[in-house]
Structure formats: C-alpha cells, structure tokens
Amino acid sequence: MTDDSQLDDARLAAETASAAGELLLTVRAIEGDALTGRELGRRGDRAADTYILERLAAARPGDAVLSEESADDPSRVEADRVWIIDPLDGSKEYGMPSHVDWAVHVALWEAGKGLTAGAVAQPAIGVVHSTGDVPPPPPVSRRRPRIVISGSRPPSFVFDLAGELGADLIRMGSAGAKAMAVVRGEADAYIHAGGQWEWDSAAPVAVARAAGLHCSRIDGSELEYNRPHPYLPDLVICRAEWAPEVMAALARHAVGPGDSPRVAMARAYIRSLVSHDASHVRLAADAWRVENGERTGDSGVEIRDRLEHGPEYRPIRRIRDLQFHEWHHSVVARFVLDIATVPGGGKPASEMSVAVTEHFDIPAGEIRSIVAVIEPHPQNS
Structure with missing residues (x-):
C-alpha cells in the first residue's frame, strides 16, 4: 500500500487524479444506463470529489482545498498551500457515452510560488499528464496551426482570429482535454474567453508550463490563483513558437472587458x-x-x-x-x-x-x- 506521506506533490497529484478517474469510469459503467446525462455527471462529480478530498486530507492534512464541488472556505486565501481541484471537468461530456473529452484536475498552489504541482487525468483514453514527468510537445510539420476551442461556447472573436492566422479550429469539451491536446502536440493552441473558474485551468496550466508551453490570460497578463473570487474568465495555452503570433492576433481581435x-x-x-x-x-x-x-x-x-x-x-x-x-x-x-x-x-x-x-x-x-x-x-x- 502506498504511503502518502512519502509521495512528492507531483506524484500525489498524479496518483490522486488517476484513481479518481478510475472511480469515474466505474460509476459510468454501473450507473450509465440508469441516470440521465446531467444526473450521471453530478453522480460522478460527487463521488470523485469525496475521494479526492479524503485522499488529500490523509496525505496533506495541513493543506487547504478549493474544489468546484465543495463549499468555499475564505480562509484558504491566507493558507500557504492550497490544492485546486476539479473532480470532473467536462461533466456534460462524461454524461454522453460516446465522449472521451473529460478529465480530472488536481493542482497545488503555494504562497509566493504559484502553481507548483499538478496532474490532469483523461480516464477514457487511459492517460495521465503530470508536472513530474511531462515532456515538451513533439515537433510538428503542419503549416496551418490547429486551435482547440469550446464545443458549446467558443469566443466570438476566435473565428476572425483563425482567419488571420490561417488556423483550423477544433471543437472539444473539457478544458483539461483541450490543454492536453496542446501538450501532446495534437493542437498548437487552446484559447478560451467568456468564463472559467480557477479549477478549470489550474492543473492544465501547471502541466502545460512544465512542458514549456506559453500560458497566460488573453491580454498577456499572468494567470493568478487562490484569489478571494475564484473566477478566471479567459486563458491561452500555446506552443512557444506560435505564441508571439497568436498573442499579437489576440491583441487585435479579443477586445472589450469581461464580467467581474x-x-x-x-x-x-x-x-x-x-x-x-x-x-x-x-x-x-x-x-x-x-x-x-x-x-x-x-x-x-x-x-x-x-x-x-x-x-x-x-x-x-x-x-x-x-x-x-x-x-x-x-x-x-x-x-x-x-x-x-x-x-x-x-x-x-x-x-x-x-x-x-x-x-x-x-x-x-x-x-x-x-x-x-x-x-x-x-x-x-
């Protein structure tokens, strides 16, 4: 049996995300015929959230947690270490048997350091990416960049941006699935605007940064985590060689303030x-x-x-x-x-x-x- 106290943070994140993913596959297999898509997603969310919270409490009892599925404790803002988790990113896709574009996010934020560890599990394809062992994305020879965007609410400006860059747009569910597509070299950039939360991007950004990718807000500013309000509305994850061109195009097309x-x-x-x-x-x-x-x-x-x-x-x-x-x-x-x-x-x-x-x-x-x-x-x- 693994001794959690001996695990480093990146390994703990990876093992926790992986095990939560296996639990989600089990829930989907057992209850997929009895529950509707939305209810299946909520059932999976609750099960994975309970498992992750119990695992982190046992392994890191002094750490705070910010989870999509749990009540927010404002005292986390003053904590030195905060785990930011999304037990099931892409619950809509999880509730659709034909979809594999859903994920589990587990990330660690530390005061004065930012994101220091993280993992994204994609259980339906049997893959876990962690800050402890993620390689740089492989080289690609395609001449047209591929940009992954939300399948249900893509940014309105992204179509003009793609036209300027000569890019192909790929719709996909789950922020984690989209970010990991860039990490694996299946896409060149992931662009989102119009609303996200810290748990949507913390683990994907931690892994993408460890792989040497560009990560920022769409205006080029830093992504900040463990804020009093966990709303973080926009995001760019991009291959380093495409970042200057993508960010310049965003400066021309992504205009107008978002919601507070x-x-x-x-x-x-x-x-x-x-x-x-x-x-x-x-x-x-x-x-x-x-x-x-x-x-x-x-x-x-x-x-x-x-x-x-x-x-x-x-x-x-x-x-x-x-x-x-x-x-x-x-x-x-x-x-x-x-x-x-x-x-x-x-x-x-x-x-x-x-x-x-x-x-x-x-x-x-x-x-x-x-x-x-x-x-x-x-x-x-």
Whole structure:
C-alpha cells in the first residue's frame, strides 16, 4: 500500500487524479444506463470529489482545498498551500457515452510560488499528464496551426482570429482535454474567453508550463490563483513558437472587458432561469432567496433544485434587456422575462412579460442571498 506521506506533490497529484478517474469510469459503467446525462455527471462529480478530498486530507492534512464541488472556505486565501481541484471537468461530456473529452484536475498552489504541482487525468483514453514527468510537445510539420476551442461556447472573436492566422479550429469539451491536446502536440493552441473558474485551468496550466508551453490570460497578463473570487474568465495555452503570433492576433481581435467575478456569478444564475441547468451556479450552503416578500429558498440545494425543476420557471422563454450594476459585495440585475401563458378556450399559447430586479449578495466566492422584485411589464398593456 502506498504511503502518502512519502509521495512528492507531483506524484500525489498524479496518483490522486488517476484513481479518481478510475472511480469515474466505474460509476459510468454501473450507473450509465440508469441516470440521465446531467444526473450521471453530478453522480460522478460527487463521488470523485469525496475521494479526492479524503485522499488529500490523509496525505496533506495541513493543506487547504478549493474544489468546484465543495463549499468555499475564505480562509484558504491566507493558507500557504492550497490544492485546486476539479473532480470532473467536462461533466456534460462524461454524461454522453460516446465522449472521451473529460478529465480530472488536481493542482497545488503555494504562497509566493504559484502553481507548483499538478496532474490532469483523461480516464477514457487511459492517460495521465503530470508536472513530474511531462515532456515538451513533439515537433510538428503542419503549416496551418490547429486551435482547440469550446464545443458549446467558443469566443466570438476566435473565428476572425483563425482567419488571420490561417488556423483550423477544433471543437472539444473539457478544458483539461483541450490543454492536453496542446501538450501532446495534437493542437498548437487552446484559447478560451467568456468564463472559467480557477479549477478549470489550474492543473492544465501547471502541466502545460512544465512542458514549456506559453500560458497566460488573453491580454498577456499572468494567470493568478487562490484569489478571494475564484473566477478566471479567459486563458491561452500555446506552443512557444506560435505564441508571439497568436498573442499579437489576440491583441487585435479579443477586445472589450469581461464580467467581474461577482457579475459572472449573477449571470450564471440568470442563465439558469432559461436553461434549467444550475450546474454552474455558485450558491452558499445557507443561501436564501426572497421574491416579492415571500421566502422561496432556504438553502443552496433548495434554490438550485427549484431552478431546475420548479414549475414556476418552466414557462420562461427568454431573457432580454439585461443590465448589471455592481458595488462592494452587491450585484443588481435588471431584465425582462418573456413567459409563455397557459392556453385556454382553444386559443394558442401567448406570451406575457415581467420586469425583474434581482439583488445578489456575494461577499466571497458564492452567492449568499437573492432578493427579487417582479413587476408587470408596461408592454403587456
């Protein structure tokens, strides 16, 4: 039996990510027929998160942890060592039997040093890349660069950028899968904008840096981890020989400010009103919500469940005229909801609109409370 106390950090990261990946394969094999794609992803996420937390607690009991699937402890910001983990990166792809583009991320951040160890496991293809043994990417002879991008939400500017570079675009799930494609030389760059979290990129960046790749924000600035708000919206991982050209093209095409961390959290909540998927909504365990003076949620679990299954959200068809205002810990969102009305008397369904104001209290990395005011919209009259 392996003695965790004798493992160096890179080896611990690799063994932990690998074992969590094997667990995910087992969950997928046993429960894949019984659970829907989303529920299978959540089942796998919870199982892998529990395993990784227990393994790290046994091996490094004094270290802090930042995990996508666990409540955020603000005291981690003052810790000397913080493990940043994503138990299942690409849960959507994991829930689709034909997909192999999902991963497990385990990374270590140290005060004054940044990312010092990490591993990305891709269980479906039997591969684990670690900072302890990753080689430089092999040389390639292709003349057109290959850029991997999100399969579901690619940056709007990336198509013009690809045209300028003469690049081929490859859509793929999971940040880890995309980053490791560059590490292995299957692609030349991975570009993302529009929203990510520290756990999405920490392990991939640690491994990519160990392989000698360029890693930065899309504006060329440093990627910083273990911040009070773990929102890290954009990322570039690129072969060193392509970096000057890619970064110069990004400077011309990737313009405009992105969301702040708090606005990003509020936006994720508002998107879920239509998508009925609250997987990316960060809610504190004791979060609460009030709507027009009535309590509509007493915990993060209850609010998330109502977003996904509550009948009051099913008729929502679209969100428009969305505006955000932010100060201190507060974000106020104002928008219009178009809602389908129930048909009656042989008449087809129609729509009505309501004006919504939602006040979010976000003191740290999770939404603590939501106060909503819903009013008739003038266009209804």
